[in-house]
Amino acid sequence: MPNKLKHLLKEIAEQFAISFFFCCLLIVAIYFTCSNTFEKYINIINMMSVSETEASNLPVAFDIVSKRLERNPNYGTVWGTLKIESVGIDLPIYQGDDLKLLKKGVGHFAGSYFPGEGGSIIMPAHNTKKFFRHLPEVKVGDEIVIEATYGTFTYNVSKTEIIDYQDPSKLPVQEEHEVLMLYTCYPVNTVGLKTKRFVVFGELVGAEYAS
Amino acid sequence: MQARLRMISYYLLELISTILVLLFVGILVIKITLLNPNYLKKQIAKTNYYAEVNEDISEEMSYYILQSGLDNSVIEDLHNLDMVKKDIDNYIDNIYAGESYVVDTNVVKNNLEAKINAYLESANVKASNQEELDMFIDQIVTVYKNKIIINDQIPKYVNKIPVINKIVTVGIIGLGIVILILLFVTRVISKKMVIPIPCLATALMIFIGNFSLFKSLELDEFFFWNKHVSELLKEIVFGISSYMNISAVILLIICLICLLIRSIRRLKIVKR
Numbered sequence: 487m488p489n490k491l492k493h494l495l496k497e498i499a500e501q502f503a504i505s506f507f508f509c510c511l512l513i514v515a516i517y518f519t520c521s522n523t524f525e526k527y528i529n530i531i532n533m534m535s536v537s538e539t540e541a542s543n544l545p546v547a548f549d550i551v552s553k554r555l556e557r558n559p560n561y562g563t564v565w566g567t568l569k570i571e572s573v574g575i576d577l578p579i580y581q582g583d584d585l586k587l588l589k590k591g592v593g594h595f596a597g598s599y600f601p602g603e604g605g606s607i608i609m610p611a612h613n614t615k616k617f618f619r620h621l622p623e624v625k626v627g628d629e630i631v632i633e634a635t636y637g638t639f640t641y642n643v644s645k646t647e648i649i650d651y652q653d654p655s656k657l658p659v660q661e662e663h664e665v666l667m668l669y670t671c672y673p674v675n676t677v678g679l680k681t682k683r684f685v686v687f688g689e690l691v692g693a694e695y696a697s
Numbered sequence: 698m699q700a701r702l703r704m705i706s707y708y709l710l711e712l713i714s715t716i717l718v719l720l721f722v723g724i725l726v727i728k729i730t731l732l733n734p735n736y737l738k739k740q741i742a743k744t745n746y747y748a749e750v751n752e753d754i755s756e757e758m759s760y761y762i763l764q765s766g767l768d769n770s771v772i773e774d775l776h777n778l779d780m781v782k783k784d785i786d787n788y789i790d791n792i793y794a795g796e797s798y799v800v801d802t803n804v805v806k807n808n809l810e811a812k813i814n815a816y817l818e819s820a821n822v823k824a825s826n827q828e829e830l831d832m833f834i835d836q837i838v839t840v841y842k843n844k845i846i847i848n849d850q851i852p853k854y855v856n857k858i859p860v861i862n863k864i865v866t867v868g869i870i871g872l873g874i875v876i877l878i879l880l881f882v883t884r885v886i887s888k889k890m891v892i893p894i895p896c897l898a899t900a901l902m903i904f905i906g907n908f909s910l911f912k913s914l915e916l917d918e919f920f921f922w923n924k925h926v927s928e929l930l931k932e933i934v935f936g937i938s939s940y941m942n943i944s945a946v947i948l949l950i951i952c953l954i955c956l957l958i959r960s961i962r963r964l965k966i967v968k969r
Contacts, residue, residue, distance in 0.1 A: 490967045491963065491964070491967055493963075494959070494960060494964075495962040497889075497890070497959075498956055498960070501890060501894055501897070501956065502897065504708070504711065504894050504898075504899035505893070505894050505898040505952075506898075506901065508711070508712055508715050508894065508898040509711070509897075509898045509901040509902050509905070510717065512719070512898070512902060513902065513906075528910075528913050530916065531914055531915075531919065532913075532915045534917050534921050535917070535918040535920065536922055542806075549875055551721065562790055585757070585760035586760065587896040589759070589760065591702075593709065610761040612764050613764055614763050615707065616763070616961070617763075621784075664876070670764075671764040674766075675766065675829060676766055676826055676829060677765060677766040677767050677813075677817070677829070677833075678765060678766070678826060678828075678830035678831070678832060678833040679761070679765065679829050679830075679832035679833035679835075679836050680765075680829060681766075681829065681832070682765055
């Protein structure tokens with residue numbers, strides 16, 4: 487092989503070797519100077535990755551001693567039924583209270599307590615015939631039954647109230663005593679965006695836990 | 698001594714060229730992707746975003762119908778795909794021009810008012826509280842507006858885009874000129890091939906960087922704001938990545954062409 491050709495091959499090999507060396511050098515430099523920043527942003531992006539399969543499919547479980555749910559129902563799933571016999575209400579209860587869920591049944595405000603936990607239980611539903619149209623007809627002393635997957639809870643209506651939709655202080659989340667708060671948009675027989683809410687308050691009178 | 702100095706200068710200048718070429722490619726890709734409204738529109742069209750938003754608007758409007766005492770018919774055909782597409786495109790154009798954009802909701806509002814009046818007349822219902830009815834109309838119009846603009850905070854962050862665009866353009870031209878001068882100086886000093894090393898090293902870095910980045914990112918289940926926005930963001934990231942890969946391939950081709958030309962010249966000399 488002529489010397490010139492050998493020289494050419496050597497030169498090409500040298501170009502490849504230097505390129506590879508520069509590449510490694512710069513990667514090492516970037517790694518030592520910016521790896522923490524990169525890692526931080528990658529972690530933030532990965533935290534935004536939510537797998538639906540990650541949600542637990544285990545049934546809701548209640549600990550009678552601590553009076554707390556051991557496993558909460560998954561958001562958007564049905565965990566019980568609400569029954570008010572006096573006005574013919576018999577509806578599924580969904581975990582969560584966004585407008586999409588309220589198209590299907592009664593919602594349960596995820597920031598409130600569950601039946602049996604001894605705090606405020608807040609449940610909204612639309613005022614249509616299918617849902618809470620007849621809620622304003624409920625009288626003090628009427629019975630409300632919640633059949634949850636972990637037990638049956640009976641409440642007696644203690645009072646009803648009409649509140650402004652921008653006044654959440656009227657539906658306080660507290661843990662001193664168990665209060666059921668059902669509400670719907672009010673009045674039920676007008677058209678437009680309702681600015682009032684009709685609220686039914688219920689006091690716990692009986693609880694039966696599933697074995 | 699002088700030869701060694703020349704050699705050191707050659708390696709040093711080639712290393713600087715590599716860094717500058719990498720910067721050049723990175724900025725160029727940002728310019729033709731993130732800073733380009735047409736790229737965003739292309740990605741939007743790819744992810745079926747317009748149709749999804751159109752459906753989303755109908756779906757969210759229906760949430761307010763249930764409690765309003767009105768019939769579903771009042772929100773039917775208030776908007777259509779063309780209208781949504783036009784509004785989204787205008788919104789993007791205005792953002793990239795650094796101008797504030799107000800979604801024209803008059804068509805939706807007028808349509809809705811007409812449909813509500815027709816419904817009330819046909820159902821023989823009288824609106825007892827005009828204020829509640831007006832609030833309902835405003836709510837529906839707001840649903841349309843919010844779905845188009847995604848978040849009213851966005852324009853606050855993107856109103857600097859025209860300035861950034863100008864700086865980036867100047868930066869690309871400046872970097873290009875600096876790279877060319879640097880390569881010329883390196884060539885004069887060393888009398889060696891100067892193009893293959895920066896091209897090959899940059900291409901390798903892009904391939905390795907892209908590979909390791911996508912290995913660390915869990916983009917399959919990525920969720921931000923809502924499903925459509927998440928899909929759009931993912932598509933934008935994949936687009937940027939593929940542009941980077943294309944740039945790397947182009948650099949690789951340039952490198953090979955340079956080596957080939959050099960080889961042919963040498964072979965000709967050998968034959969002679």
